[in-house]
Amino acid sequence: MTSSANTYRLLILPGDGIGPEVMGEVGRVAAWFRDKRHLPIELRQRHFGLASWQAYGSLMPDETWAEIEAAHAILFGAMDSLDQATKIPPGERRKGSLLRLRKSLDTFANLRPIRAIPGLLDASTLKREVVEGVDLVFVRELTGGVYFGEPRGVETLPDGRERGVNTHVYTSDEVERVARFAFDLARRRRAEGKPGRVHSVDKGNVMEAGAMWRRIVQRVHDAEYGDVELHHMLADNCAMQLIRWPKQFDVIVTDNLFGDLLSDCGAMITGSLGMLPSASLSARGSHGRRALYEPIHGSAPDIAGKGVANPLAAILSFAMCLRETLELPAEAERLERAVDVVLGDGARTADLAVRGAASLSTIAMGDAVLNALGRA
Template sequence: MKLLVLPGDGVGPEVTAQALRVLHWFAEHRGLALEVTERGFGLVNWQRHGTLMPDETWDRIEAAEAILFGAIGSLDQQAVIPSEERRKGSLLRMRKALDLYANIRPIRLLDALLEASPLKPRVAKGADFVILRELTAGMYFGTPRGVETLPDGTRRGVNTHSYTEGEIARAIRFACRLARERRGHVTSVDKANVMEAGALWREVAGRVAREEFPDVTLEHMLADNCAIQIARDPRRFDVIVTDNLFGDLLSDAGGAILGSLGMLPSASVNDRGQALYEPVHGSAPDIAGKGVANPLGAILSAALLLRWTAKRPEDAAMLELAVDRALDGGTRTADIAAPGERVVSTSGMGDAVLHELSLLQREA
């Protein structure tokens, strides 16, 4: 497996290093065939090369089977970089060019983290669902877009929310296939009551599910109601599928169930076998370099890599179990620690997961 590692900015290099330790463990102890190449991405490229995306890095991106990504710098950090350069070196360009249209964001609350959740245990206990976010169309890519000056001198910002039938249909198909492997229930989320693109989304979703996946239960839900239900009754969901903008917002709302975005992994895949894996959290420049960031989002992204790209579901399950056992044993980074609990560093959490992997290997 040709793996390209892009640690990125802020805490990205710190958490990515722990995910790489785990993958190298699987290479050493479980026979994972791994060819790793690492390249700078983001502000580090700008500082070293005067560009966010050197051509050689882009060539590596296009050739990679899997990309392990850390984080991109904040808007404040990028303010000095010309807008054209920001577009050239953006995640949006990578997603669009590689057609990584299916963004998989699992949200699973362990009993060990019930105290970290802001929701009451009777509401949150057992929450386990996936948000499938369409990633290459919608508000973030629609045209026209930009800021224009009107005749009276005032400025207007324009973004266009647009979807084709084909873009909707393939997202729905992906969600239904995913649901078949879980509990067979899909919630399709839109704003069909006020948006024409939302009405089309609902129509296409209903047709695809009805004609191609009669064994999957599909329900429609408005996005604002979905936000309420995620907080009110997260256990009702199995697979949520929605557009780019709503998926961005709702997955962060789902992350709040766990008490920290540092726990959330993601996988963005296309139909050609390429995928990008990254924790959902950002670059967190305020804690970068302090060794306190939670690496579990990155480590669990490595578990998704084992499942989706390496086609090693047993190893993926083993890694997820190792994370569960580390948390069950009381290992906590600062973001998920209750008052009075002992806190470990970023590398300390990596140590705990590797320790559990070694125990599981001996127990097998």
């Protein structure tokens, strides 16, 4: 990671599907902070995913990896399913996959905040009294578990049947570091006036790795974080509790698979996947920490190119970049307030609009956020 001492290099990887559309608005917002707030930001951009294959004949050309290595943070859009691109060799698909990017950067802690925005309370399928005031964050372990475990694959058995195998595996140090991250985050949130409690989520009743997860989280807590409230919860119960009474949660730490599923479930507190940002962070080193910021929605090929995608999750991911990488919480709050104002004024993209009601295009929503920033 290289840059001048006073400038943060941010690399935009728009990706596929709706990625270029939503990241176009992120680029405009980031440029506003650079030009109007005089933040030391250098914006760069490269193709990624299928767009990279079409442009360069490679999913990860050396030039792209050099840009990734040189960046303080990556602003990522969305990635299409490369399994559909049968013309791309399997080895090349692995070389340019998002999983490989996360693993190579060792961004093991994935933060997925879920906050009930006042202007969107009626967009949730849950009752107002259930969602009002919700402010929680998932800490999803991102570089281990079933998405990376070996052996994996599909084989044909002697009798012609197929067998698919994926392996859920964690080492004690992987659990320890994500537990510490969650406990440290809870302490930070407590200093901000939030509950500062942690729920650790597993399936220790039926999975040996889950039982180990619970035991190690408890051990780290008892040795180093006795001041932080800790609760253990089974993953299926957590799914139910997110819908029944989400206000009980502050920080939820869990493994790669459960974090993926449960945070998408929690998206309905805000009313749409198009509202959920995320930050994937490495441990701090002598040169800072690696960081990857992305909305948690996918590439949405059914609406790609139509100009109707919601850019707010991607824009709020940039707010997380302001807070975590640039360490400018006041600027992050400025952007988050602007989004709240826009939604409070009734602006809606199609995913948030009442059926049959008028909605804004992707660009128009970006315009609305920029206008709100200009008035702040």
